[in-house]
Amino acid sequence: MPYFLLTIYIALIGLVLFRTTIFKTDGLSKLALFFIFLSKILLGFSYYFIHLNYFNGGDTFLYYEEAKLISNTFWNHSEYYYQSIIGLSPEPPNAEVFTYPSNEILIKNFGTYALVHIHAFLNFVAFDSYELHIFFMAVVSFIASINFFKVFRNSLNIPTPFLITICFFFPSLSFWTAGLHKDGYIFLGMSLTILSLYRMQENYRFRQFFTLGIGLLIIALFRYYLLAIFAPALIAYILCIHFQWNQFKTYIFSYLIFSLILSTTCYLYTGNTIFELLSIQQQLFINEKGGSFIDGINPMHPSLTGFVFFIPTAIINVLARPFLWECKDVLQFISGIEILLFLTLCVFAFYAKSEIKLPRKNSITSLITAMATSNLMLIGLLVVNVGTIVRYRSIAIGLISVIFVNFLFQYKNNQNIKKKQLKQVKTTSNIQAQNI
Secondary structure, three states, rough: HHHHHHHHHHHHHHHHHHHHOOEEEEEHHHHHHHHHHHHHHHHHHHHHHHHHHHHOOHHHHHHHHHHHHHHHHHOOOHHHHHHOOOOOOOOOOOOOOOOOOHHHHHHHHHHHHHHHHHHHHHHHHHOHHHHHHHHHHHHHHHHHHHHHHHHHHOOOOOHHHHHHHHHHHHHHHHHOOOOHHHHHHHHHHHHHHHHHHOOOOOOOOHHHHHHHHHHHHHHHHEEEEEEHHHHHHHHHHHHHHHHOOOOOHHHHHHHHHHHHHHHHHHHOOOOOHHHHHHHHHHHHHHHHHOOOOOOOOOOOOHHHHHHHHHHHHHHHHHOOOOOHHHHHHHHHHHHHHHHHHHHHHHHHHHHHHHOOOOOOOOOOHHHHHHHHHHHHHHHHHHHEEEEHHHHHHHHHHHHHHHHHHHHHHHHHHHHHHHHHHHHHHHHHHHHHHOOO
């Protein structure tokens, strides 16, 4: 039954793709879009089987079971769910229902409960089938990938086949956004945010502001703390495109000012400095030791000095782990190979950038770089579990990789232009020599 319904749902997506213009994307045929969507479904199943057999279920199955519990008991205990959702904290009925924690815990883990409730709603048409939840996550990841493809195709100089490969098939990004987890929705929220901001370079329409609001709302629902590190980048981007200010200076100034405001606000409302709050959050990750916990990590001291001295460790954790010699299984080894390839790309990209003069500074790539870099730094500072690091960094690594690949192709194009110019000079010199 689940696979029969899955076939029907896939056929409906195919009908939408081939009969409407909803997913129309320049540079991609309708058939290519359909095959890309099928790949998302296959990745979702790989996510399912790997978590089932390698992670012994993991969070994704916990979310799935809780979503089923809500949808299957909602109609019999609707008043309990309504009151719980609006924060009234009612007593659970004498039946098996989804039990809500205190408001403090609910707010702290809001993204988890948002995910569970969204899939509880989707479960009314998924009929308790994880396979159909895979379908809905494929739709989420598919839309997000298309959004980024549209942005990069219009703002970068990467040949379409390469851009398709990196936007739709980047290994860790494609995998970690394919399953029932928060990462797929974060990917969607970021794609809507960046696409709307990119289009604001051309005009300010209500549609762009609406899409921007939806994107930021999705991010806030699932990982609200990301807004704190994205906000200065968004402000700097708006200032740069509106006033044509120097991008590097504007972003640095924006992050410095926002950090000062955030630190002051945290101290006034919590009595803790921003460094103490970071240390507390890091300790929570340390307490959640898993099979890939990083041994030998000394916790960050809750002070400016401790923060500064922990930065090298944070960079190594997020940009170098897992080390190949520390890998315990095939999946960790694949992650280790991927991060090595990314670091190799970084080296070539920085060399290429140093050898070329880009036509103009690209506002949208500066925004993406700032958002991705700040996200990576936060992950490095807080997370001390390799598996969690690999999942959390997947979106940022994927987006930065697209920008770095653009440097390589820009370098190649410049080299081809130089060769043509040199050939023309030689040809002209030969003609002149013959005339003499």
